[in-house]
Amino acid sequence: MLSEELKLKTKQHHQQLEVKIIGAIKSIQHKNDYVQLLQLFAGFFGALEVSIDQIMDLKFLPDYALRRKATALHSDLILLSASLPIKLESQNLPTIENSLQALGALYVMEGSTLGGQVIAKMILNKLPEEKAFSFFKSYGEKTNEMWNFFKATIDAIDLTKDEMDIVIESANETFHKFSLYVDFVNAD
Numbered sequence: 001m002l003s004e005e006l007k008l009k010t011k012q013h014h015q016q017l018e019v020k021i022i023g024a025i026k027s028i029q030h031k032n033d034y035v036q037l038l039q040l041f042a043g044f045f046g047a048l049e050v051s052i053d054q055i056m057d058l059k060f061l062p063d064y065a066l067r068r069k070a071t072a073l074h075s076d077l078i079l080l081s082a083s084l085p086i087k088l089e090s091q092n093l094p095t096i097e098n099s100l101q102a103l104g105a106l107y108v109m110e111g112s113t114l115g116g117q118v119i120a121k122m123i124l125n126k127l128p129e130e131k132a133f134s135f136f137k138s139y140g141e142k143t144n145e146m147w148n149f150f151k152a153t154i155d156a157i158d159l160t161k162d163e164m165d166i167v168i169e170s171a172n173e174t175f176h177k178f179s180l181y182v183d184f185v186n187a188d
Contacts, residue, residue: 002164003151006107009168013175014108018115020182025119028126031080036185037123039085041112041135042073044181047087048105048174051096060099061106061153067146069109069135076132092181094173100163103154104170108178110150113138 028034049070056064077084096102116136124130139146159167 001155002157002159002167003107003155005164006104006154006168006171010107010171010175013172013179014111017175017179017182020179020186021115021119024182024186025122028123031127031130034123034127034130034132035077035080035082038073038076038080038132038135039082040182040185042070042077043085043088043185044093044178045073045109045112046070046085047090048093048096048109050087051090051093052102052105055096055099056102056106057099060103060157061150063149063153064106067106067110067150069112069138072135072138075134079132088181092177094170094177096170098166100159100166101170103157104167104172105174106150107154107167107171108174110147113143114147117143 024037024040028037046069049068052064058064061067074084094101094105096105116138120133120136123133123136154167
């Protein structure tokens with residue numbers, strides 16, 4: 001099954017990115033720190049969604065419109081009276097030239113909804129008055145349901161081994177490019 005292969009074969013890149021994101025969350029002390037975290041996600045995910053929008057074949061993921069992340073990120077930033085980040089240039093994003101690569105990138109983005117539930121709790125412990133969590137709380141109580149539906153949907157796609165490899169390679173590239181972006185932003 002594609003979802004199982006993705007989990008197994010992206011584990012290393014996923015963990016490398018996760019360590020960096022958790023580090024950024026642990027360093028949050030003030031609202032401005034939280035704004036910077038949201039801007040980090042918005043800069044990467046916003047640009048990535050533009051690439052995916054141009055390619056995504058809805059026969060692979062009919063509910064794609066419900067899974068977009070940039071709107072929630074922008075809503076949170078507006079609620080925090082913060083500026084929207086400049087979207088990344090395409091050379092800093094994973095290659096998205098077909099629907100298989102789009103699925104790999106979406107695996108990373110959808111997986112962030114699971115971690116988002118934990119992240120929201122971590123941030124609320126530091127900033128208990130904060131209300132801007134539409135991105136990290138994403139689907140709310142339906143998060144596991146949406147994740148399971150995503151996995152079932154991609155598992156139902158009839159793919160060859162080579163096509164599965166393209167999806168996995170794209171997911172790994174997405175984790176890697178996001179990790180590089182985190183390093184770049186934190187270097188400033």
